[in-house]
Amino acid sequence: FNNKKKNLPPGPPSLPIIGNFHQLGPLPHQSLWKLSRRYGPVMLIRLGGTPTIVISSPDAAREALKTHDLDSCSRPQMVGTGRLSYDSLDVAFVEYGDYWRELRTLCVLELFSMKRVQSFRYIREEEVGSMIESIAKSAESGTPVNMSEKFMALTANFTCRVAFGKPFQGTELEDEGFMDMVHEGMAMLGSFSASDYFPQLGWIVDRFTGLHSRLEKSFRNLDDLYQKVIEEHRNTNKSNEGKEDIVDVLLKMEKDQTELAGVRLKEDNIKAILMNIFLGGVDTGAVVMDWTMAELARNPRVMRKAREEIRSCVGNKKWVVEEDLSGLKYLKLVLKEVMRLHPPGVLLIPRETIGHFKLSGYDVDPKSCVYVNAWGMGRDPGLWERPEEFVPERFEDSPIDYKGNHFELIPFGAGRRRCPGMSMVMAMIELALANVLHSFDWELPEGMTEGDVNMEEGAGLAVFKKVPLTLLPIKASHKIDA
Numbered sequence: 001f002n003n004k005k006k007n008l009p010p011g012p013p014s015l016p017i018i019g020n021f022h023q024l025g026p027l028p029h030q031s032l033w034k035l036s037r038r039y040g041p042v043m044l045i046r047l048g049g050t051p052t053i054v055i056s057s058p059d060a061a062r063e064a065l066k067t068h069d070l071d072s073c074s075r076p077q078m079v080g081t082g083r084l085s086y087d088s089l090d091v092a093f094v095e096y097g098d099y100w101r102e103l104r105t106l107c108v109l110e111l112f113s114m115k116r117v118q119s120f121r122y123i124r125e126e127e128v129g130s131m132i133e134s135i136a137k138s139a140e141s142g143t144p145v146n147m148s149e150k151f152m153a154l155t156a157n158f159t160c161r162v163a164f165g166k167p168f169q170g171t172e173l174e175d176e177g178f179m180d181m182v183h184e185g186m187a188m189l190g191s192f193s194a195s196d197y198f199p200q201l202g203w204i205v206d207r208f209t210g211l212h213s214r215l216e217k218s219f220r221n222l223d224d225l226y227q228k229v230i231e232e233h234r235n236t237n238k239s240n241e242g243k244e245d246i247v248d249v250l251l252k253m254e255k256d257q258t259e260l261a262g263v264r265l266k267e268d269n270i271k272a273i274l275m276n277i278f279l280g281g282v283d284t285g286a287v288v289m290d291w292t293m294a295e296l297a298r299n300p301r302v303m304r305k306a307r308e309e310i311r312s313c314v315g316n317k318k319w320v321v322e323e324d325l326s327g328l329k330y331l332k333l334v335l336k337e338v339m340r341l342h343p344p345g346v347l348l349i350p351r352e353t354i355g356h357f358k359l360s361g362y363d364v365d366p367k368s369c370v371y372v373n374a375w376g377m378g379r380d381p382g383l384w385e386r387p388e389e390f391v392p393e394r395f396e397d398s399p400i401d402y403k404g405n406h407f408e409l410i411p412f413g414a415g416r417r418r419c420p421g422m423s424m425v426m427a428m429i430e431l432a433l434a435n436v437l438h439s440f441d442w443e444l445p446e447g448m449t450e451g452d453v454n455m456e457e458g459a460g461l462a463v464f465k466k467v468p469l470t471l472l473p474i475k476a477s478h479k480i481d482a
């Protein structure tokens with residue numbers, strides 16, 4: 001009766017019990033985009049018993065994430081995210097409240113501040129340097145490079161050094177299977193657990209399908225890893241003025257008896273924050289670089305133009321350094337175009353509504369789940385000319401950027417839950433790509449043409465290239481000073 005009085009958003013009919021689950025398919029962002037072409041930019045579906053609003057237009061996204069920011073800024077509490085965040089002690093998946101507000105402030109001011117990003121500059125330069133040197137070996141022997149692997153190792157090394165003070169490659173982190181743990185953790189965060197949607201009986205399904213034990217195993221592996229690193233930090237009396245890693249900062253806060261929402265910060269809070277850094281930072285940065293090189297390999301004109309800009313700006317210097325980056329205008333346009341076509345978090349991180357509000361004239365109830373289809377908006381022919389084509393010039397005289405103010409391009413989200421790691425990750429991505437293009441010319445492996453570059457997407461919390469990208473590096477023909 002109540003629903004009859006409400007003006008609910010349109011949406012596809014749903015089945016009893018499962019709702020619209022059967023319509024999600026292996027790549028839900030693509031299926032939801034197709035459905036929203038039919039039902040409109042504010043669409044209501046049901047996932048099990050959860051009403052879910054799917055937003056697919058910049059106007060509706062602005063309304064939800066800016067006008068009604070406070071009403072839509074919580075997160076749904078899920079089994080996977082709850083377990084891996086030590087019962088919601090993290091910043092990304094915890095529901096809205098005092099704890100989130102205080103932890104978020106701490107992240108913005110302390111952990112991911114510009115000052116902190118700058119303090120990690122030497123790590124970015126060293127890690128990009130070692131990646132370029134390892135690619136140079138393949139160039140010398142004429143061997144194609146698996147770029148997807150290279151970028152993943154780069155972001156993993158960078159993130160481990162930033163957080164733990166040591167890289168992942170060549171340390172026990174590599175031997176203990178750190179990368180597998182991160183990927184499994186990402187899979188668990190992105191998994192659809194039956195308990196989330198069918199509270200009464202879902203747990204039986206989760207036990208039957210093995211999801212429950214997989215999640216427990218993933219939690220235990222990650223927990224052991226954090227524990228070891230925390231103990232190592234406690235046991236070494238290092239004086240690392242100016243070279244503090246994130247664990248150092250968090251342990252200092254614990255020692256200073258820092259409180260979050262009236263509760264003292266403890267080991268579990270530290271571990272939950274580390275989870276956000278690893279599971280938020282490793283895959284996302286790597287997939288952006290991977291998609292960039294794939295698009296450049298398919299579009300030699302763009303590759304040439306980006307490379308020429310870098311080389312004319314940097315000249316004969318061996319390395320592109322951070323001071324050079326502000327001059328690389330075209331590279332920045334290339335990255336906007338990559339974020340348009342390949343935002344890693346295709347549906348952002350789901351929100352949960354707190355209060356009732358009207359969205360484009362429709363009623364949205366509290367406790368509804370909200371997905372924003374950033375991927376769909378990036379490919380909407382009503383918003384972009386020839387949307388499937390890779391044309392960085394479209395941003396040339398446009399004010400649009402990806403920082404959360406232009407709702408047609410929001411790979412980092414918008415509003416109060418916008419990504420706090422943006423500056424940290426973009427500094428790494430720009431430096432790495434600029435050096436990759438400066439040091440080498442890139443060719444497709446023998447027998448391949450531009451049209452053969454596979455652009456299929458693989459399902460995951462960060463949507464990756466299904467087929468890894470392999471390219472042949474040729475040492476740059478221009479003279480580079482040693």
Ligand code: HEM
Binds near residue numbers: 284345
């Ligand atoms: C290209 C790389 C990245 C992309 C595309 C990305 C994207 C996103 C998105 C879409 C959200 C949700 C925003 C919203 O709900 O409006 C988010 C949240 C978040 N991201 Fe990122 N992210 C990236 C890298 C990182 C890195 C490197 C870190 C940490 C070092 C990080 C930490 C976080 C955290 C902690 C949140 C939760 C914020 C909150 O709920 O208050 N992200 N990110």
